[in-house]
Amino acid sequence: xxxxxxxxxxTRERVRPEWLENIGGQLLALVAALVIALLLGSFIILAxxxxxxxxxxxxxxxxxxxxDGFGYVISIATPLIxxxxxxxxxxxxxxxxxxxxxxxxxxMVVAAWAALKLDFLPGPLLxxxxxxxxxxxxxxxxxVPAVLKVKTGAHEVVTTIMMNGIxxxxxxxxINGPLHFTQKLGAFNxxxxxxxxxxxxxxxxxxxxxxxxxxxxxxxxxxxxxxxAAIVWFVLKRMRLGYEARAVGASAGSAQAGGISxxxxxxxxxxxxxxxxxxxxxxxxxxxxxxxxxxxxxxxGFTGIAVAFLGQNSPLGIVLAAILWGVLARGETAVQxxxxxxxxxxxxxxxxxxxxxxxxxxxxxxxxxxxxLRKAAAVEELSxxxxxxxxxxxxxxxx
Amino acid sequence: MSTPPLVVMRGVTKRFxxxxxxxxxxIELRAGEVHALVGENGAGKSTLMRVLYGIYPPDGGSIEVRxxxxxxxxxxxxxxxxxxxxxxxxxLVDPFTVAENVILGQEGSQLLHPxxxxxxxxxxxxxxxxQIDPSARVEQLSVGEEQRVEILKALYRGVDLLIxxxxxxxxxxxxxxxxxxxxxxxxxxxxxxVFISHKLDEVLEIADHITVxxxxxxxxxxxxxxxxxxxxxxxxxxxxxxxxxxxxxxxIGEAVLQLEGLRGGRLRGLDLEVRAGEIVGVAGVEGNGQRxxxxxxxxxxxxxxxxxVLDGRELTSISxxxxxxxxxxxxxxxxxxxxxxxxxxxxENGVLGRQDDExxxxxxxxxxxxxxxxxxxxxxxxxDIRARSIETSARTLSGGxxxxxxxxxxxxxxxxxxxxxxxxxxxxxxxxxxVWSEILEQKAAGRAVLLISAELDEIYALSDRxxxxxxxxxxGAYAPDAPAEExxxxxxxxxxxxxxx
Numbered sequence: 001x002x003x004x005x006x007x008x009x010x011t012r013e014r015v016r017p018e019w020l021e022n023i024g025g026q027l028l029a030l031v032a033a034l035v036i037a038l039l040l041g042s043f044i045i046l047a048x049x050x051x052x053x054x055x056x057x058x059x060x061x062x063x064x065x066x067x068d069g070f071g072y073v074i075s076i077a078t079p080l081i082x083x084x085x086x087x088x089x090x091x092x093x094x095x096x097x098x099x100x101x102x103x104x105x106x107x108m109v110v111a112a113w114a115a116l117k118l119d120f121l122p123g124p125l126l127x128x129x130x131x132x133x134x135x136x137x138x139x140x141x142x143x144v145p146a147v148l149k150v151k152t153g154a155h156e157v158v159t160t161i162m163m164n165g166i167x168x169x170x171x172x173x174x175i176n177g178p179l180h181f182t183q184k185l186g187a188f189n190x191x192x193x194x195x196x197x198x199x200x201x202x203x204x205x206x207x208x209x210x211x212x213x214x215x216x217x218x219x220x221x222x223x224x225x226x227x228x229a230a231i232v233w234f235v236l237k238r239m240r241l242g243y244e245a246r247a248v249g250a251s252a253g254s255a256q257a258g259g260i261s262x263x264x265x266x267x268x269x270x271x272x273x274x275x276x277x278x279x280x281x282x283x284x285x286x287x288x289x290x291x292x293x294x295x296x297x298x299x300x301g302f303t304g305i306a307v308a309f310l311g312q313n314s315p316l317g318i319v320l321a322a323i324l325w326g327v328l329a330r331g332e333t334a335v336q337x338x339x340x341x342x343x344x345x346x347x348x349x350x351x352x353x354x355x356x357x358x359x360x361x362x363x364x365x366x367x368x369x370x371x372x373l374r375k376a377a378a379v380e381e382l383s384x385x386x387x388x389x390x391x392x393x394x395x396x397x398x399x
Numbered sequence: 400m401s402t403p404p405l406v407v408m409r410g411v412t413k414r415f416x417x418x419x420x421x422x423x424x425x426i427e428l429r430a431g432e433v434h435a436l437v438g439e440n441g442a443g444k445s446t447l448m449r450v451l452y453g454i455y456p457p458d459g460g461s462i463e464v465r466x467x468x469x470x471x472x473x474x475x476x477x478x479x480x481x482x483x484x485x486x487x488x489x490x491l492v493d494p495f496t497v498a499e500n501v502i503l504g505q506e507g508s509q510l511l512h513p514x515x516x517x518x519x520x521x522x523x524x525x526x527x528x529x530q531i532d533p534s535a536r537v538e539q540l541s542v543g544e545e546q547r548v549e550i551l552k553a554l555y556r557g558v559d560l561l562i563x564x565x566x567x568x569x570x571x572x573x574x575x576x577x578x579x580x581x582x583x584x585x586x587x588x589x590x591x592x593v594f595i596s597h598k599l600d601e602v603l604e605i606a607d608h609i610t611v612x613x614x615x616x617x618x619x620x621x622x623x624x625x626x627x628x629x630x631x632x633x634x635x636x637x638x639x640x641x642x643x644x645x646x647x648x649x650x651i652g653e654a655v656l657q658l659e660g661l662r663g664g665r666l667r668g669l670d671l672e673v674r675a676g677e678i679v680g681v682a683g684v685e686g687n688g689q690r691x692x693x694x695x696x697x698x699x700x701x702x703x704x705x706x707x708v709l710d711g712r713e714l715t716s717i718s719x720x721x722x723x724x725x726x727x728x729x730x731x732x733x734x735x736x737x738x739x740x741x742x743x744x745x746x747e748n749g750v751l752g753r754q755d756d757e758x759x760x761x762x763x764x765x766x767x768x769x770x771x772x773x774x775x776x777x778x779x780x781x782x783d784i785r786a787r788s789i790e791t792s793a794r795t796l797s798g799g800x801x802x803x804x805x806x807x808x809x810x811x812x813x814x815x816x817x818x819x820x821x822x823x824x825x826x827x828x829x830x831x832x833x834v835w836s837e838i839l840e841q842k843a844a845g846r847a848v849l850l851i852s853a854e855l856d857e858i859y860a861l862s863d864r865x866x867x868x869x870x871x872x873x874x875g876a877y878a879p880d881a882p883a884e885e886x887x888x889x890x891x892x893x894x895x896x897x898x899x900x
Contacts (some may be wrong), residue, residue, distance in 0.1 A: 031523040057754075068797075080590075081771065176681075237766045238764060238765060238766055238768065239765055240754050240755070240760050240764040240765075240766060241764060243747065243754055243766060244754065246747075247743065247747075247751065248738045248740045248745060250740045250741070250743060251735075251739070251741065251742075253733075253737045253752075254735075254736065254737055254738055254739055254740045254751065256698060256699060256719065256721065256737075257697060257729060257731055257737040257738070257752075258719075258752035259718070259719040259720030259721075259722075259752050259755075260720070260749040261718060261719075261720070261725045306499065365648040369794070372787075372791060372792065372794075372795045372797050373794075374415055374418070
């Protein structure tokens with residue numbers, strides 16, 4: 001072996017697990033993005049002659065200052081966790097499911113049908129069956145673009161956008177047609193909704209156990225969302241489907257040469273994504289309203305794209321990002337009540353936040369990769385024995 | 400010589416965190432010479448030239464151009480001082496014409512004059528004997544032609560010193576000859592060329608002076624007449640390198656792979672047989688169906704006709720994963736596009752293709768992470784893959800280590816047939832030796848090997864039987880000691896070839 005006089009790396013750095021490095025880096029990037037967004041937002045607040053401290057204080061006060069404030073934040077976050085997970089699952093496989101919007105609308109219609117027509121089912125069984133039907137409806141709707149993509153190569157972005165239009169009309173048709181209002185309630189004109197569901201179909205309230213008023217609609221759906229996020233993490237990181245999905249997403253050619261069937265992975269991802277999308281509407285359908293109104297809360301699928309992005313498509317990141325989104329949404333009420341800043345300020349702040357996340361993550365990722373490349377280069381310069389020691393150390397850790 | 404050298408780099412040192420890429424390197428470049436810079440990957444050749452081209456600021460040392468000490472802060476600076484560089488990866492605007500690419504950024508006025516530009520670029524090309532149509536669009540050009548455009552771009556900016564970073568890595572043999580003809584012409588007109596390479600035959604053919612780098616230091620300066628391939632390789636690697644490995648004697652057994660009348664893509668009725676304990680080398684100029692042949696065997700492209708049979712079993716219409724399970728290991732020609740998922744970790748790459756094995760995942764689809772990681776640790780150890788950890792991404796490995804990882808993964812499965820396409824493309828001498836000896840070991844173990852390579856050297860070094868591929872057909876079969884001219888004729892489609900003995 002050649003002797004090396006040059007000051008080669010003398011102390012080999014301890015092998016820090018990549019995930020720690022990644023999470024550390026990402027957390028730093030997220031905090032930096034948040035700080036930048038709040039700073040930029042301050043200029044807008046100052047332009048309205050208000051104090052940033054007061055405005056941000058009001059937003060925080062409304063979200064964290066009371067139990068019911070936080071309850072609202074959580075119930076806003078709940079459907080966003082599902083929709084962002086639905087987006088992320090496809091994204092990992094290199095696909096962009098813009099159709100979560102349509103998929104959850106169809107899920108709501110099918111779930112409403114189940115809740116109304118199967119109301120003979122006993123106790124909580126009706127609720128579970130209703131949720132299951134919601135998921136199945138969304139899956140069926142998601143399969144159309146998935147099959148079109150695999151069989152004909154039609155791009156999922158185009159087809160899912162088109163499917164969204166169909167879904168909106170489908171809801172209107174369902175409420176005016178097969179699921180129309182049947183009960184007579186005096187002079188009230190409330191036929192722009194379905195009949196109310198049997199109480200057995202509803203998701204029980206959770207908030208009152210913690211002193212959060214029921215008007216916040218903090219239900220058992222939130223813990224279900226957390227469990228779902230954990231399951232999605234497990235599927236992506238610990239299961240073959242997730243492994244194959246990430247391989248297809250990162251390098252379709254290598255995945256294919258490795259024997260992975262790309263079409264099959266794409267179909268399975270869309271099924272998973274659709275199932276998650278089916279859960280998005282359950283907050284308003286089964287925790288909040290108890291019927292399907294024509295003025296349902298829309299755009300949860302689109303917001304999910306922003307949340308998935310903010311959470312960098314990682315399940316943990318998505319949960320945090322959804323809560324952050326909940327805080328901001330709650331902030332709309334706060335600035336209206338407590339300050340002279342218009343509520344649209346919050347929407348601007350959301351936009352700024354996304355832009356600053358894009359920028360800081362890009363920078364962080366580049367720096368991270370550069371660091372890894374440098375360290376790798378250093379390892380290649382090391383003598384054989386040192387590299388082997390490294391690996392042997394690892395082997396021990398693994399045992 | 401009385402005139403000062405065109406460029407003198409004195410004691411140049413460049414550090415990256417944890418690594419000294421250039422350690423007190425001195426080099427003189429004279430007008431009108433082709434100066435070869437050789438060394439293994441990571442020896443610091445490209446870094447040194449990037450310092451000269453103003454991409455990296457040096458941490459120490461000085462640079463003189465035409466006898467005057469200068470500081471070069473950017474590529475723009477370098478070009479202003481007559482120094483140009485053509486990188487391995489071209490930076491051209493595909494939809495633009497050749498002339499538009501050449502004059503890009505140097506248009507001279509807001510109003511474009513396409514005819515004038517074409518005329519000037521044509522004149523420039525004529526002056527140096529470059530064959531290229533200025534009005535052709537870059538996206539329609541071959542790789543060799545794109546490289547000519549890059550060189551013209553530099554010449555258009557009036558450079559006297561042209562740095563070419565591994566220019567032949569992407570070229571076919573005829574394209575390389577054309578490039579060398581161009582370089583000789585440039586030398587005649589007094590231009591200086593720095594030729595970065597680790598292909599020693601080429602260096603000996605074209606260079607006037609050779610500087611050898613190893614681990615960031617100059618370990619030798621010589622001339623082609625005073626050295627040999629073996630001496631250069633020893634300087635580069637630091638130990639003697641075998642260019643002809645001993646081919647193990649094996650008993651050649653029954654047919655393992657039979658290809659019959661394969662048609663589809665560029666394949667036009669290809670027949671071939673590979674037997675156990677035998678290495679069959681498919682020689683041919685690139686673009687004659689090599690990629691389609693490999694893809695067809697692996698089930699990665701549909702066929703219009705023909706049969707692929709492994710150990711008597713028809714593989715023609717089964718999936719890639721079934722083909723792999725039947726016992727074919729695959730070293731793809733493009734390791735980044737068909738071999739590794741660069742953004743996944745080493746352990747995730749180490750199991751790619753075997754994630755379905757019951758060793759590595761449960762029936763319910765849950766991966767057995769611990770076992771997969773143990774596999775990766777074993778692969779890294781057995782194949783001496785230098786990496787920081789198995790958690791690091793495949794992107795951070797050097798080309799040689801990436802290829803080793805693919806070899807390790809593919810050979811771990813105890814295959815019946817190894818399909819190796821361009822297995823040493825872009826690798827340096829040490830890594831080539833490693834890959835070659837692994838392939839020979841497969842033969843020694845009684846496996847069948849189908850080697851597809853554009854490097855005739857490689858075909859000769861490994862094959863027991865050589866066949867030539869031309870326009871999707873096998874045009875000849877040769878014994879491993881057949882003269883290169885005969886094989887060359889087969890590569891150009893001359894079907895009247897002798898049968899192997």
